[in-house]
Amino acid sequence: MSKITAVASVCAVPVLAILVLIATSPNGVTPPHIPDGSFTGLIPPWPVFKVAVKINSFFATAARVTTPPDVAALELATAWWKSEVVYGLGYNGIFDLVASRSMTCRDVATELDLQEFVVCQYMEAGVQLHVMEKNDSSDSTVPTYSLTPVGDMYLKDNLHSFLMMINEETRDAWRGASTKVIKSGKVSGFQASFGGKDFWTYNNDHPEKGAQFDRAMKSLGGGPTGAMISDWKPSREDIMFCDIGGGLGHVLAHVLEHYPHMKGMVLDQPESAKRANEYLKERGLSNRAEAVGGSFFDPFPEKFSECDVYHIRYIIHDWPDAENVLLLKNIKESVASAPTNSKKSVAVVDQVIDTGASPAMEQSKRLMSINMVASNPYGSRERTVSEHEELFTAAGFSGAKDIKVTSLRTIQTLLEVEI
Ligand SMILES: C[S@@+](CC[C@H](N)C(=O)[O-])C[C@H]1O[C@@H](n2cnc3c(N)ncnc32)[C@H](O)[C@@H]1O
Structure with a gap:
């Protein structure tokens, strides 16, 4: 074989692989309006996403197989040290201070009234x-510190509340699951650690924790919502989009900003609904959106029969x-009382497991499943597509068998069932 033929054959393999990825990738959806700062702009095209995931998986596997077992075991045993460092930097306001200007650790300690030795x-x-x-x-012997793009993610207007929430009560809830619930069953890790109180009752008793949770959910939501908007095609652009358990209304707000003719409602617990109405007003959406306080375990308020899409994200789990x-x-009952027979659907977004995502993504979903065991009533977990199907079937949805599965460019999957 000549040199030219050899080089051509080597080059042909990645080119062919990229062509296959392009040919087998979905197109995605372009909503009518892309507001400034929209997360949809950050979602890479499908072929780029697929190539990036493959490259990432390759290097993750290479790192895993070249790490000696004793080193890997120690890394796993001490993995929480990393969270604790990041938590300490966030809890004490160090991320936000350093974001304002590059600083020495001594200046950070002085300004925040902390111990210089520990801060450094x-x-x-x-x-x-x-x-x-x-x-x-060069003009100073003392280094200054600034944030990397990952550090920026922990600022107050971003993942700060999530970082706090997941490393405070949730940490104790995990310990409850690992040491008590694993033997006793029946309750959540949270209940085992907090005198029998469930997560939502605890948050209602501690409104600052409820607000922290809502902010955490909002900060987590941008990427997955952008991914959902980039791959979800509504039946019409002027539907009523209802977010059941929609928290602050952050998903609804994103959707309505992309679809200027849509209207929407949130159904959530009364305290969250109050905060959601304030948030929707702040976003200038009060004329098209409202939040209603109530429980999704009670018959829905009558006006919810107007919903065309019942969106439920991070609820089933x-x-x-x-x-x-x-x-x-x-x-289903809410739909049954609807005045017209227009096309309606339930859209579930969750960390659906075993969808053939990359090993790193499936690992995140598995860990999220334990987070559900820790935080939520006994039996809560991430589910497979067929387990979701079973839930729809048990609730009497005739369309359950035709569940539409859409992979998103995140660890979430969108499942749609027509009603
Ligand atoms: C994990 S959060 C998900 C929030 C939002 N869907 C999202 O994707 O960010 C669960 C939501 O369910 C709400 N919730 C819990 N129990 C509820 C109930 N019985 N009725 C209505 N909402 C409830 C909580 O207040 C919270 O907003």
Whole structure:
């Protein structure tokens, strides 16, 4: 074989692979309006996403197989140290301060009234964890620190509340699951650790925690919502989009901003609905959106019969089967009382497991499943597509067998059932 033929054959393999990825990738959806700062703009085209995931998986596997077992075991045993460093930097306001200007660790300690020795240790660890970077300047012997793009993610207007929430009560809930629920069953890790109180009752008793949770959900939501909007095609552009358990109304707000002729409603617990109405007003959407306080385990308020899409994100995984069947039956009854027979659907977004996603993504979903065991009533978990199908069937949805599965460019999957 000549040199030219050999080079051509080697080059042909990646070119062919890229062509296959382009040919087998969905097109995605272009909504009528892309507002400034929309997360949809950050979602890479499908072929790019697929190539990036494959490259990432390749290097993750290479790192795993070249790490000796004793090192891997120690890394797993101490993995929480990393979260604790990031938590400490966020809890004490260090991320937000350093974001305002590059600073020495001594200045950070002075300004926040913290111990210089400990702050410097944490900030050095932050550099090793790639949330901070050190800027050595020639005119000073003392380095200053600034944030990396990952560190930026932990600022107050971004993932700060999530970082706090997941490392505070949720940490104790996990310990409850690992040490108590694993033997006793019956309750959540949260209940085992908080004197029998469930997560929502606890949050209602501690409104600042409820608000922290809502903010955490909102901050988590941008990417997955952008991904959903980029791959979900509504039946019409002027439908009524209802977000059941929609929290602050953050998903609804994103959707309505992309679809200027849509209207929408949120159904959530009374305290969350109050916060949602404030948020929707802030976003200038009060004329097209409202939040209603109530429980999705009770018959829905009459006006919800106007919904064309009943969107439920991160809700099914929060509950055992029986509660989910009740919720889905309530949706069905709400539809039954609708004045017209227009096309309606339920759209579930969750970390649906075993969808053939990359190993790293399936791993995240598995860990999220334990987060559900820790946080939510006994029996809550992430589910497979067929387990979702079973829930719809048990709730009497004749379309359950034709469940439409749409992979999203995140760890979530969209499941749609027509009613
Ligand atoms: C995991 S959060 C998901 C929030 C939102 N769907 C999202 O994707 O970010 C669960 C939501 O369910 C709401 N919720 C819990 N129990 C409820 C109930 N019985 N009725 C209505 N909403 C409820 C919570 O207040 C919270 O907003």
